[in-house]
Amino acid sequence: xxxxxxxxxxxxxxxxxxxxxxxxxxxxxxxxxxxxxxxxxxxxxxxxxxxxxxxxxxxxxxxxxxxxxxxxxxxxxxxxxxxxxxxxxxxxxxxxxxxxxxxxxxxxxxxxxxxxxxxxxxxxxxxxxxxxxxxxxxxxxxxxxxxxxxxxxxxxxxxxxxxxxxxxxxxxxxxxxxxxxxxxxxxxxxxxxxxxxxxxxxxxxxxxxxxxxxxxxxxxxxxxxxxxxxxxxxxxxxxxxxxxxxxxxxxxxxxxxxxxxxxxxxxxxxxxxxxxxxxxxxxxxxxxxxxxxxxxxxxxxxxxxxxxxxxxxxxxxxxxxxxxxxxxxxxxxxxxxxxxxxxxxxxxxxxxxxxxxxxxxxxxxxxxxxxxxxxxxxxxxxxxxxxxxxxxxxxxxxxxxxxxxxxxxxxxxxxxxxxxxxxxxxxxxxxxxxxxxxxxxxxxxxxxxxxxxxxxxxxxxxxxxxxxxxxxxxxxxxxxxxxxxxxxxxxxxxxxxxxxxxxxxxxxxxxxxxxxxxxxxxxxxxxxxxxxxxxxxxxxxxxxxxxxxxxxxxxxxxxxxxxxxxxxxxxxxxxxxxxxxxxxxxxxxxxxxxxxxxxxxxxxxxxxxxxxxxxxxxxxxxxxxxxxxxxxxxxxxxxxxxxxxxxxxxxxxxxxxxxxxxxxxxxxxxxxxxxxxxxxxxxxxxxxxxxxxxxxxxxxxxxxxxxxxxxxxxxxxxxxxxxxxxxxxxxxxxxxxxxxxxxxx
Amino acid sequence: xxxxxxxxxxxxxxxxxxxxxxxxxxxxxxxxxxxxxxxxxxxxxxxxxxxxxxxxxxxxxxxxxxxxxxxxxxxxxxxxxxxxxxxxxxxxxxxxxxxxxxxxxxxxxxxxxxxxxxxxxxxxxxxxxxxxxxxxxxxxxxxxxxxxxxxxxxxxxxxxxxxxxxxxxxxxxxxx
Numbered sequence: 001x002x003x004x005x006x007x008x009x010x011x012x013x014x015x016x017x018x019x020x021x022x023x024x025x026x027x028x029x030x031x032x033x034x035x036x037x038x039x040x041x042x043x044x045x046x047x048x049x050x051x052x053x054x055x056x057x058x059x060x061x062x063x064x065x066x067x068x069x070x071x072x073x074x075x076x077x078x079x080x081x082x083x084x085x086x087x088x089x090x091x092x093x094x095x096x097x098x099x100x101x102x103x104x105x106x107x108x109x110x111x112x113x114x115x116x117x118x119x120x121x122x123x124x125x126x127x128x129x130x131x132x133x134x135x136x137x138x139x140x141x142x143x144x145x146x147x148x149x150x151x152x153x154x155x156x157x158x159x160x161x162x163x164x165x166x167x168x169x170x171x172x173x174x175x176x177x178x179x180x181x182x183x184x185x186x187x188x189x190x191x192x193x194x195x196x197x198x199x200x201x202x203x204x205x206x207x208x209x210x211x212x213x214x215x216x217x218x219x220x221x222x223x224x225x226x227x228x229x230x231x232x233x234x235x236x237x238x239x240x241x242x243x244x245x246x247x248x249x250x251x252x253x254x255x256x257x258x259x260x261x262x263x264x265x266x267x268x269x270x271x272x273x274x275x276x277x278x279x280x281x282x283x284x285x286x287x288x289x290x291x292x293x294x295x296x297x298x299x300x301x302x303x304x305x306x307x308x309x310x311x312x313x314x315x316x317x318x319x320x321x322x323x324x325x326x327x328x329x330x331x332x333x334x335x336x337x338x339x340x341x342x343x344x345x346x347x348x349x350x351x352x353x354x355x356x357x358x359x360x361x362x363x364x365x366x367x368x369x370x371x372x373x374x375x376x377x378x379x380x381x382x383x384x385x386x387x388x389x390x391x392x393x394x395x396x397x398x399x400x401x402x403x404x405x406x407x408x409x410x411x412x413x414x415x416x417x418x419x420x421x422x423x424x425x426x427x428x429x430x431x432x433x434x435x436x437x438x439x440x441x442x443x444x445x446x447x448x449x450x451x452x453x454x455x456x457x458x459x460x461x462x463x464x465x466x467x468x469x470x471x472x473x474x475x476x477x478x479x480x481x482x483x484x485x486x487x488x489x490x491x492x493x494x495x496x497x498x499x500x501x502x503x504x505x506x507x508x509x510x511x512x513x514x515x516x517x518x519x520x521x522x523x524x525x526x527x528x529x530x531x532x533x534x535x536x537x538x539x540x541x542x543x544x545x546x547x548x549x550x551x552x553x554x555x556x557x558x559x560x561x562x563x564x565x566x567x568x569x570x571x572x573x574x575x576x577x578x579x580x581x582x583x584x585x586x587x588x589x590x591x592x593x594x595x596x597x598x599x600x601x602x603x604x605x606x607x608x609x610x611x612x613x614x615x616x617x618x619x620x621x622x623x624x625x626x627x628x629x630x631x632x633x634x635x636x637x638x639x640x641x642x643x644x645x646x647x648x649x650x651x652x653x654x655x656x657x658x659x660x661x662x663x664x665x666x667x668x669x670x671x672x673x674x675x676x677x678x679x680x681x682x683x684x685x686x687x688x689x690x691x692x693x694x695x696x697x698x699x700x701x702x703x704x705x706x707x708x709x710x711x712x713x714x715x716x717x718x719x720x721x722x723x724x725x726x727x728x729x730x731x732x733x734x735x736x737x738x739x740x741x742x743x744x745x
Numbered sequence: 746x747x748x749x750x751x752x753x754x755x756x757x758x759x760x761x762x763x764x765x766x767x768x769x770x771x772x773x774x775x776x777x778x779x780x781x782x783x784x785x786x787x788x789x790x791x792x793x794x795x796x797x798x799x800x801x802x803x804x805x806x807x808x809x810x811x812x813x814x815x816x817x818x819x820x821x822x823x824x825x826x827x828x829x830x831x832x833x834x835x836x837x838x839x840x841x842x843x844x845x846x847x848x849x850x851x852x853x854x855x856x857x858x859x860x861x862x863x864x865x866x867x868x869x870x871x872x873x874x875x876x877x878x879x880x881x882x883x884x885x886x887x888x889x890x891x892x893x894x895x896x897x898x899x900x901x902x903x904x905x906x907x908x909x910x911x912x913x914x915x916x917x918x919x920x921x
Contacts, residue, residue, distance in 0.1 A: 078866075079866075144822070148793075148822070150853055152849065153912050157795045157798060181883060536798055536800050537797075
């Protein structure tokens with residue numbers, strides 16, 4: 001009686017400690033979360049790869065404000081018929097949805113006003129050269145000719161008697177070539193096709209699915225009202241918002257169907273096997289507490305955790321469910337089965353944890369954070385399973401039908417096992433691995449990871465082809481301690497074919513000053529004096545001080561150490577055009593950068609997968625069946641390693657027949673590998689094979705249904721993860737029962 | 746009462762729209778009267794009154810208006826020949842147009858050729874005595890030009906260009 005009381009007291013004390021720890025973790029996590037700054041860009045995930053300039057550029061691109069372009073085209077209706085209808089409906093749209101505004105790409109009035117105020121301070125390179133070389137006659141003659149032409153003069157003559165700034169304005173690059181502006185809308189008629197363009201800006205949070213969906217809804221309503229009044233008009237949409245909304249709708253549909261059906265199937269199976277909801281509730285609790293502990297450790301040890309880390313950590317859910325299923329099945333078979341499970345649970349868990357700790361050796365902060373999260377969360381999960389599961393009332397035996405099925409499968413595998421099974425497993429594992437290495441095809445292009453509806457892509461391409469509005473993703477980044485220095489350095493680049501920068505629209509202060517001095521000299525010369533007399537002017541009136549150009553916010557951005565001038569390109573970048581100088585002049589392509597980042601992560605993940613395979617073998621050889629002879633221990637460890645290799649290699653080999661391998665395949669492979677360790681260790685351990693198979697099949701089936709359903713996703717990145725998990729887990733569940741049973745089970 | 750007010754408002758709005766339409770029709774009719782068969786050779790005298798200058802800049806010369814182009818020959822004070830076509834304003838002997846001159850060239854072409862279709866598309870038209878008043882519709886043009894007058898009864902005798910910055914260009918045309 002005393003012993004029972006002491007055990008109860010210990011249990012109560014432990015329960016109290018566990019509850020205190022859980023409450024402590026939750027409190028600390030909530031405090032820590034409020035002080036945490038999450039990173040979300042790939043640039044933040046690769047700090048060593050992104051320079052200060054590139055980081056500033058990415059930060060300047062306003063991810064929360066999106067630009068879109070709508071195009072209305074018709075041969076039937078003229079521009080003057082389309083324009084008023086679009087203007088009228090647009091007015092209603094912007095009134096109804098204040099987050100949507102016209103994106104003023106160029107404001108002709110503001111641009112002209114800038115040049116009128118700065119008249120005399122800006123000149124073309126040719127005119128500056130003529131001034132510097134004292135070729136006054138040519139400049140004066142040019143000005144006189146311009147004054148007797150019927151064309152408007154544009155700039156105040158008192159400030160710019162030589163009309164230098166008028167000529168500067170005439171050679172400005174046109175951001176909307178061939179288009180006429182109508183209060184923010186643009187019209188053009190080309191080859192009898194009348195086009196009206198509507199550039200819009202969404203001021204709300206583009207990352208919010210609800211807000212994006214609402215914006216797309218009202219824009220589509222606007223388009224519908226225009227097409228109602230102009231039947232047969234063609235409409236084209238361009239902008240990330242439409243693609244992200246289409247992707248969100250697709251994902252929602254997939255989640256509803258795949259997610260809903262697979263969840264129903266998993267729940268039905270678990271309830272059918274266990275005949276109780278206890279396991280589901282316990283799993284949910286375990287998942288929450290372990291994940292919270294893992295997250296707390298990650299937040300404490302990382303200054304800026306990355307949101308992608310949570311995506312990478314999905315395998316934790318599968319592992320946690322696996323541990324719980326094993327625990328409940330072993331407990332349902334009595335104390336002996338539970339005792340036999342515990343060493344296998346620790347061995348499989350600690351090997352996996354050790355694998356995740358290896359991630360800390362990689363120089364990638366995102367994977368280091370993943371390592372911390374997974375190691376701490378898994379350790380917590382195992383401790384909680386081992387400590388708290390015996391507190392629960394002994395679960396009832398699983399459904400007899402399920403037990404019979406697993407018993408039959410165990411018998412079948414016993415019949416299949418031959419003395420040369422190890423050799424066959426080795427040959428299959430090595431052959432698959434060899435075949436994978438031989439045929440390995442990877443493509444990390446970030447564009448391949450997302451998918452958009454074909455019609456949307458066609459509309460986007462049509463606007464890209466016909467409008468000439470778009471720049472290449474490539475940019476040149478020029479730094480400077482001041483705005484003027486950045487502008488001067490941009491000017492030093494010279495004329496790069498198809499490039500547009502702020503230097504094309506204004507000159508740095510130093511060049512403006514020089515230009516004013518040279519003009520003063522010209523007007524002191526006899527030719528200059530005669531010209532001024534002809535005009536009836538006394539002396540040159542200096543323009544006001546330098547002003548901010550209306551297009552400045554598209555080309556000049558602040559950095560931590562000064563300013564950055566961005567040179568945008570209309571044509572693909574040619575590396576021969578510039579000599580890069582890190583920190584001063586850099587070429588940057590965000591798409592290439594994101595693809596490089598994905599490649600870097602894929603390489604690291606591949607290394608990690610190989611390292612975990614290599615490390616698992618000696619660990620398993622040391623601890624698996626540790627009461628048996630060395631030969632048997634090594635054989636068991638080798639068989640587990642073969643199953644791991646076979647599962648991962650086959651999954652990757654088959655997946656690359658569908659699409660080239662990428663990071664998301666590797667994330668799936670990570671999941672498969674750690675689950676394979678589990679299945680292998682539980683088969684090779686002292687557990688009764690029938691009991692082990694009950695848990696393995698249940699775990700494999702639920703994982704395949706829940707995660708494998710993702711392989712039908714139309715988003716290539718998600719499908720890549722799903723297909724690897726589907727094939728890998730199936731292979732692991734198929735081959736792990738071939739592992740020779742422990743004689744002492 | 747409310748219905749009556751609404752009905753009156755509607756009547757007033759429709760009356761304004763009808764008046765505008767009527768004005769445009771009158772302006773178009775005046776433009777039609779001013780137009781002459783092409784090709785056409787004229788003499789011109791141009792006075793540019795630029796803000797800040799004490800006196801206008803005067804130039805004179807000849808104008809040859811053809812279907813696709815106008816040759817603008819200035820004889821005083823400096824010899825200069827400009828060819829104006831849809832592609833822009835070209836100086837004599839140059840294959841490239843003056844950069845950015847295509848819009849203004851198309852406009853001059855339309856005014857001097859009395860191209861009603863283009864003028865109706867680009868401007869809001871009205872009539873003041875014997876002058877057709879053209880106010881630009883598009884932003885870019887409206888930011889430079891306030892209005893243009895094309896005056897004359899049975900031919901264009903005077904074109905006046907009023908810039909937004911206060912500059913005025915007055916081109917008097919006479920038969921050669």
